[in-house]
Amino acid sequence: MERDAALDLARRLDRIRALGLPGEVFSGDLTRWMEEPLASEVVLGWWQALLRDREAGEAPDFLQFYLHVPYCSHKCLFCQFDSLPCRDAAGLEGYVSDLEAEAARFRAALGRVRVACASVGGGTPSLLDEAQWERVVRALFRGLIALAPGAYFSVEMNPETTTRGQVEILHGERANRFSLGVQSLSREALRRAGRAVIGPERVAQAVRAVREGAPGAWLNLDLLASLQGETHASFHRGAWSLVGLDPDSITLYRYQPVVRDGREVAPGVLSFEEASRVLADLAARAGMREVLRTRTSTIVMRTVPRWVHERYEHHPDRPGSLMAFGPYGESHVFGRGLYRTDFAPGGGWVYRGIPLARDEEARWELARAIARNRPVDRGEFASRLGVDPVDLAPGVLDFLAARGHVKITATRLTPTTADPDEAALFAGLVLDDATLDRLAALARTRRGAGLQWTFPARS
Numbered sequence: 001m002e003r004d005a006a007l008d009l010a011r012r013l014d015r016i017r018a019l020g021l022p023g024e025v026f027s028g029d030l031t032r033w034m035e036e037p038l039a040s041e042v043v044l045g046w047w048q049a050l051l052r053d054r055e056a057g058e059a060p061d062f063l064q065f066y067l068h069v070p071y072c073s074h075k076c077l078f079c080q081f082d083s084l085p086c087r088d089a090a091g092l093e094g095y096v097s098d099l100e101a102e103a104a105r106f107r108a109a110l111g112r113v114r115v116a117c118a119s120v121g122g123g124t125p126s127l128l129d130e131a132q133w134e135r136v137v138r139a140l141f142r143g144l145i146a147l148a149p150g151a152y153f154s155v156e157m158n159p160e161t162t163t164r165g166q167v168e169i170l171h172g173e174r175a176n177r178f179s180l181g182v183q184s185l186s187r188e189a190l191r192r193a194g195r196a197v198i199g200p201e202r203v204a205q206a207v208r209a210v211r212e213g214a215p216g217a218w219l220n221l222d223l224l225a226s227l228q229g230e231t232h233a234s235f236h237r238g239a240w241s242l243v244g245l246d247p248d249s250i251t252l253y254r255y256q257p258v259v260r261d262g263r264e265v266a267p268g269v270l271s272f273e274e275a276s277r278v279l280a281d282l283a284a285r286a287g288m289r290e291v292l293r294t295r296t297s298t299i300v301m302r303t304v305p306r307w308v309h310e311r312y313e314h315h316p317d318r319p320g321s322l323m324a325f326g327p328y329g330e331s332h333v334f335g336r337g338l339y340r341t342d343f344a345p346g347g348g349w350v351y352r353g354i355p356l357a358r359d360e361e362a363r364w365e366l367a368r369a370i371a372r373n374r375p376v377d378r379g380e381f382a383s384r385l386g387v388d389p390v391d392l393a394p395g396v397l398d399f400l401a402a403r404g405h406v407k408i409t410a411t412r413l414t415p416t417t418a419d420p421d422e423a424a425l426f427a428g429l430v431l432d433d434a435t436l437d438r439l440a441a442l443a444r445t446r447r448g449a450g451l452q453w454t455f456p457a458r459s
């Protein structure tokens with residue numbers, strides 16, 4: 001089986017190479033397709049060059065830090081994140097030891113790196129116990145990373161494993177946002193998803209751990225819409241329980257279909273739109289009247305803090321200089337390259353990726369934003385990269401069309417390939433329908449105002 005999968009991957013990689021496409025037309029999962037390991041010296045050299053450029057004012061100052069904890073106690077059926085079930089404590093210990101070694105190596109080569117914001121996600125970061133968190137913060141947040149006072153620092157946790165001690169340790173390093181992944185309080189939905197069945201009491205306990213361990217921090221609770229087994233009534237009950245816990249925000253995510261064992265896990269009967277209406281209605285009754293809608297989420301809150309704008313402008317998924325730590329983390333070194341961290345076969349971490357020259361950044365960034373159907377702020381893009389995205393869009397289109405990879409009509413672009421495997425590859429990696437529509441729309445706004453996302457007024 002493993003050999004078949006490896007052959008299949010090799011075959012697909014050969015196809016991609018034969019197409020002669022440069023990196024910028026691929027979507028965010030690009031580094032997954034780069035099987036060649038990069039020596040860690042290459043990665044460190046990229047960072048050294050970027051930091052030098054940054055000090056000289058020749059590269060963006062904004063650098064984000066992301067820590068990925070790739071383990072969970074079990075794998076939920078609906079999960080679309082890069083995570084592995086952790087079956088023994090040795091896995092977590094190995095992860096922490098590797099992290100310490102890698103952080104020390106980065107620190108020796110780069111010194112202390114000033115970052116604009118930090119986030120911790122996974123996986124399940126709260127799977128690490130307090131002693132392990134002490135080691136991680138020593139290596140990263142007191143070692144490699146220097147975070148400005150008051151900077152956005154967010155940590156994702158699972159209420160099943162959250163403790164006050166963990167929260168205190170992270171808050172002591174200035175973590176100022178904690179997000180508890182509740183997802184659902186329907187026993188049936190949790191059972192069908194293969195997720196631990198926890199009730200409102202366990203969530204309330206985790207909320208207390210955050211409130212007491214991190215006074216003043218922002219507390220968010222996550223829900224996921226459209227789980228199999230969730231009904232209007234169960235969602236209503238669950239959402240009302242969460243509203244009653246008085247969080248600072250509740251984020252409802254749109255269900256993204258995932259494939260398990262070769263079959264797509266279909267959504268349940270409750271739509272995202274209906275669940276959003278229920279949540280907004282219940283939240284408004286409790287005074288949470290601000291509703292922020294994005295393509296993939298609905299967020300209810302009382303006030304909209306300043307960092308909300310920063311978070312959505314500089315989400316870890318978006319391009320920019322991003323230093324990711326931990327297996328499955330994807331890093332972007334502005335004007336130097338992209339890489340993904342993985343587990344090395346014999347232990348430790350290994351990097352795979354591609355170099356990315358400075359003059360490729362703008363086209364690549366635009367194509368990636370489009371491929372991920374993310375908003376492009378015309379003014380911000382232009383001032384940061386020195387080029388108007390609207391001027392760039394036709395070039396991206398021509399570039400694709402000239403190679404015969406897309407057919408352009410008045411309203412849409414279509415990938416042109418007779419090979420179903422290749423079409424699937426394009427659909428997933430390069431140009432899905434939404435992406436194509438967005439490209440076409442962007443090209444049509446050549447003399448228009450460009451694309452802007454509108455947020456509620458800043459408080």
Ligand code: SF4
Nearest residue numbers: 072075076079122123
């Ligand atoms: S706990 Fe979260 S990251 Fe882990 S498998 Fe479940 S949904 Fe995925």
